[in-house]
Amino acid sequence: MLQxxxxxxxxxxxxxxIKDNRLTIGFVPTMGALHEGHLNLIRQAxxxxxxxxxxxxxxxxxxxxxxxxxxxxxxxxxxxxLLSMEGVDILFSPSATEMYPEGFCVSVIIEHLEDKLCGxxxxxxxxxxxxxxxxxxxxxxxxxxxFGQKDFQQTVIIKRxxxxxxxxxxxxxxxxxxxxxxxxxxxxxxxxxxxERQEATCLYRSLTKAKSLVSAGTTNPEEIIHxxxxxxxxxxxxxxxxxxxxxxxxLELVTNVxxxxxxxxxxxxxxxxxxDNMILMLLLTVQLLFLYF
Amino acid sequence: MLQxxxxxxxxxxxxxxIKDNRLTIGFVPTMGALHEGHLNLIRQAxxxxxxxxxxxxxxxxxxxxxxxxxxxxxxxxxxxxLLSMEGVDILFSPSATEMYPEGFCVSVIIEHLEDKLCGxxxxxxxxxxxxxxxxxxxxxxxxxxxFGQKDFQQTVIIKRxxxxxxxxxxxxxxxxxxxxxxxxxxxxxxxxxxxERQEATCLYRSLTKAKSLVSAGTTNPEEIIHxxxxxxxxxxxxxxxxxxxxxxxxLELVTNVxxxxxxxxxxxxxxxxxxDNMILMLLLTVQLLFLYF
Numbered sequence: 001m002l003q004x005x006x007x008x009x010x011x012x013x014x015x016x017x018i019k020d021n022r023l024t025i026g027f028v029p030t031m032g033a034l035h036e037g038h039l040n041l042i043r044q045a046x047x048x049x050x051x052x053x054x055x056x057x058x059x060x061x062x063x064x065x066x067x068x069x070x071x072x073x074x075x076x077x078x079x080x081x082l083l084s085m086e087g088v089d090i091l092f093s094p095s096a097t098e099m100y101p102e103g104f105c106v107s108v109i110i111e112h113l114e115d116k117l118c119g120x121x122x123x124x125x126x127x128x129x130x131x132x133x134x135x136x137x138x139x140x141x142x143x144x145x146x147f148g149q150k151d152f153q154q155t156v157i158i159k160r161x162x163x164x165x166x167x168x169x170x171x172x173x174x175x176x177x178x179x180x181x182x183x184x185x186x187x188x189x190x191x192x193x194x195x196e197r198q199e200a201t202c203l204y205r206s207l208t209k210a211k212s213l214v215s216a217g218t219t220n221p222e223e224i225i226h227x228x229x230x231x232x233x234x235x236x237x238x239x240x241x242x243x244x245x246x247x248x249x250x251l252e253l254v255t256n257v258x259x260x261x262x263x264x265x266x267x268x269x270x271x272x273x274x275x276d277n278m279i280l281m282l283l284l285t286v287q288l289l290f291l292y293f
Numbered sequence: 294m295l296q297x298x299x300x301x302x303x304x305x306x307x308x309x310x311i312k313d314n315r316l317t318i319g320f321v322p323t324m325g326a327l328h329e330g331h332l333n334l335i336r337q338a339x340x341x342x343x344x345x346x347x348x349x350x351x352x353x354x355x356x357x358x359x360x361x362x363x364x365x366x367x368x369x370x371x372x373x374x375l376l377s378m379e380g381v382d383i384l385f386s387p388s389a390t391e392m393y394p395e396g397f398c399v400s401v402i403i404e405h406l407e408d409k410l411c412g413x414x415x416x417x418x419x420x421x422x423x424x425x426x427x428x429x430x431x432x433x434x435x436x437x438x439x440f441g442q443k444d445f446q447q448t449v450i451i452k453r454x455x456x457x458x459x460x461x462x463x464x465x466x467x468x469x470x471x472x473x474x475x476x477x478x479x480x481x482x483x484x485x486x487x488x489e490r491q492e493a494t495c496l497y498r499s500l501t502k503a504k505s506l507v508s509a510g511t512t513n514p515e516e517i518i519h520x521x522x523x524x525x526x527x528x529x530x531x532x533x534x535x536x537x538x539x540x541x542x543x544l545e546l547v548t549n550v551x552x553x554x555x556x557x558x559x560x561x562x563x564x565x566x567x568x569d570n571m572i573l574m575l576l577l578t579v580q581l582l583f584l585y586f
Binding site: 008012103104105106107108109110111112113130134135138139160161164165166167168249250 | 301305396397398399400401402403404405406423427428431432453454457458459460461542543
């Protein structure tokens with residue numbers, strides 16, 4: 001039976017009960033408009049923990065002034081149905097004033113990581129993410145917290161946050177869930193019109209191109225990015241925000257692609273900004289050759 | 294028996310044991326060079342908790358480039374003796390690399406509060422305080438944490454931090470402990486020469502002057518500060534950093550002194566920067582008059 005809680009005091013009591021019974025907590029923070037990507041995280045959490053808590057909070061602090069806070073899809077009733085079906089124990093859906101009461105003035109900064117990639121164009125976005133995640137972790141006290149790899153930079157920042165603030169939570173990153181044509185699932189996909197939806201596959205196609213180039217031995221990031229750009233630029237509704245190949249921990253641009261480096265990109269399709277990424281692996285046979293010789 | 298722990302992993306195990314036994318933890322964070330002010334906090338913690346944990350960590354992040362990090366007094370062996378005598382259970386004294394390993398890059402900012410008073414002159418100081426307190430709270434998970442009122446701005450910032458980050462700890466602020474002549478106890482007093490030590494009472498004398506002016510009905514902060522300045526300026530070794538009268542929560546300068554407002558000051562005596570503060574109360578009789586009429 002899904003319990004819906006909207007206040008911090010009330011959820012703290014529930015958490016205390018769970019902890020008193022020495023049960024483990026799996027936590028999936030979301031902004032709602034749940035899709036199969038979220039549900040996969042929830043199923044993972046359901047498998048690995050005694051209790052599963054999901055939060056729905058469209059966090060105003062992680063939207064910029066000219067961003068889509070108001071337009072961000074909200075499908076609360078349908079979300080609740082889905083959470084019930086997945087056997088979630090508690091939905092925490094606080095109001096903005098519950099999370100940021102008058103006088104609130106703390107900010108959490110991840111220097112070096114927050115101003116790169118998406119952070120360069122979305123000023124303050126990752127501070128908003130960092131503060132809400134810190135608050136939610138402190139309130140929910142989860143043993144495990146689940147994030148999708150689609151938000152790659154976010155996962156890197158949250159791992160850093162947990163390490164640097166000595167938070168007691170395991171961060172579990174789940175692979176990106178995609179539609180049949182490869183488009184990464186995202187709540188924002190709901191806002192695409194038909195043409196845009198078709199062309200939106202260019203993100204995935206450019207990433208698989210990158211992966212195959214690396215598999216075939218290309219290690220020059222400029223060469224790879226150039227091929228990716230060609231695929232995006234072929235789409236009339238698509239406009240590149242950035243394409244980069246980065247180290248998976250520091251998010252620094254690489255000058256030579258190594259195993260585990262990540263191709264990341266943000267593309268505006270119509271008015272909707274989409275992101276995606278892919279870990280670049282050498283072909284298994286190539287790796288084996290390196291191992292053997 | 295005082296247990297000395299230097300690694301985060303080891304203390305986390307001890308904390309887990311304490312929590313498993315459902316015992317309460319009182320925590321007193323310090324930078325060592327313990328004096329009667331610290332010992333008072335520890336005695337308070339001893340009374341109110343099952344276990345008492347003290348940390349000694351001279352936090353490099355809260356010292357500016359030209360400040361006294363290297364000169365800050367370190368009296369570890371004597372500190373351990375004192376902690377044993379007070380019945381402290383655990384001393385946590387990590388190294389700087391234990392707290393800030395390579396790659397560390399999180400910062401915690403308390404906007405509006407950190408750039409005032411001491412923060413205006415000690416750039417980055419309160420970020421350093423905020424990050425170490427957040428880390429220590431997350432590691433030690435205390436029920437109660439004890440701070441001296443002498444570091445007034447610090448107590449305001451830490452209360453804000455705990456509220457805004459939803460940390461589960463009660464912040465207990467203990468009155469300032471003073472020498473017989475009124476000088477607030479501070480580890481830095483050890484660095485004063487004889488003349489400076491004598492003249493250092495000017496902080497206390499100026500604060501009591503402020504208090505008596507307010508008791509007598511003065512509500513104009515400029516008038517009060519002017520009288521305080523005269524007392525400090527009479528001392529040859531003393532140089533005013535700032536004198537302010539502020540709201541105790543927002544730290545905003547007040548234009549008219551109300552009950553509970555705080556006079557705060559920082560004065561360099563020789564090369565040693567000392568701080569002190571006093572809550573300004575109206576005379577009890579005056580308050581009673583207000584209550585009755």
